[in-house]
Amino acid sequence: MWAVKPQTFRQAALAVAPHTRQALHLSVAAGIRSSSIATWLGSERIVRAMPNTPALIGQGISGLYARASVTASDKTKIEQVMATTGQSLWLDAEDQLDAVTALSGSGPAYVFYFMEAMTTAGTEMGLSREQAHQLTLATFAGASSLAQSTGETPQTLRQRVTSKGGTTFAAISSMEDNDVRALFIDALYAARLRAKELGDEFGAA
Ligand SMILES: NC(=O)c1ccc[n+]([C@@H]2O[C@H](COP(=O)([O-])OP(=O)(O)OC[C@H]3O[C@@H](n4cnc5c(N)ncnc54)[C@H](OP(=O)(O)O)[C@@H]3O)[C@@H](O)[C@H]2O)c1
Known part of the structure; x- marks a missing residue:
């Protein structure tokens, strides 16, 4: 789970990359695209989520986007994690996450x-x-x-x-x-x- 500030994501990812090649990664960072994350981590199993603060009381809503290599069972795992924070919905296109950020994220x-x-x-x-x-x-x-x-x-x-x-x-x-x-x-x-x-x-x- 990646919950660092967008500004520090690259530095944090490069440090962790050698140890997490097999992992399924979930990022909540605003803006940072999955292609950047994939490059930094050397892994394609990446899901981005855009949550919002009512997640703190289980009443959040998140937009989710998965890269093509993420399997159906990976998605189920992500849904289980996200369910603890409230509702979520899958998006077809990554740039829709920017709209989710503007609408429910902020x-x-x-x-x-x-x-x-x-x-x-x-x-x-x-x-x-x-x-x-x-x-x-x-x-x-x-x-x-x-x-x-x-x-x-x-x-x-x-x-x-x-x-x-x-x-x-x-x-x-x-x-x-x-x-x-x-x-x-x-x-x-x-x-x-x-x-x-x-x-x-x-x-x-
Ligand atoms: N707040 C929201 O509603 C919301 C909604 C959607 C998305 N997001 C995204 O959530 C992310 C976190 O936001 P936030 O407001 O929770 O920020 P935050 O309170 O500053 O949390 C950032 C966390 O990252 C850790 N960190 C920073 N550099 C690190 C590194 N090199 N290695 C390991 N850990 C590191 C920090 O640890 P230390 O405290 O030890 O420095 C801190 O726990 C951002 O990417 C933001 O875009 C937030």
Whole structure:
């Protein structure tokens, strides 16, 4: 299991390579491509995973990519290891891992960012910090559970509580007028670009 920083991967891999030629390798490093890892380790049995921090409480989700030489039984072993951290899904193309990095890998931080903003707004509007925090946490947990248990799309769920001229309508209109959606999508592209750059900067020979 490779969980070193992308910056130190090459150095760590070169030191370990002579002892691990027969091993099945699993890397969680952001950006570093399996071709680089294969070169450094002199082994083709390499799987990359992009997990996220809810793994700490068994509620993570990981994207997985295996090089062609990884067997079905190797994949089963990887699934068993990853199951301890939550859900996982296999990807067909390695560059999809950069999208996973941008979406779910860095995603918890986006949620925390929105939580911070909602707590700040609540506090400014006269709630105590504790009250605003409690309301924010429960809102994220409740909305996520609702989306999961009903199986409805987020769009449908949102539209259902956005009656024209109402309070939610005012908030969503304000966000749409200010291009929040487009700017948020831009942020994910920035994360994906950074994942690609890490591969270029710290990968290769
Ligand atoms: N945090 C996330 O949510 C997340 C999500 C997806 C992927 N990742 C990836 O996970 C990896 C680890 O991230 P992190 O935030 O957990 O970093 P971290 O806390 O700095 O952990 C890096 C670990 O690597 C060890 N290490 C460094 N150089 C080594 C070497 N030459 N030989 C052996 N061990 C060495 C460090 O040991 P010492 O403490 O002794 O230096 C440390 O335990 C990164 O590649 C990151 O891209 C993280």
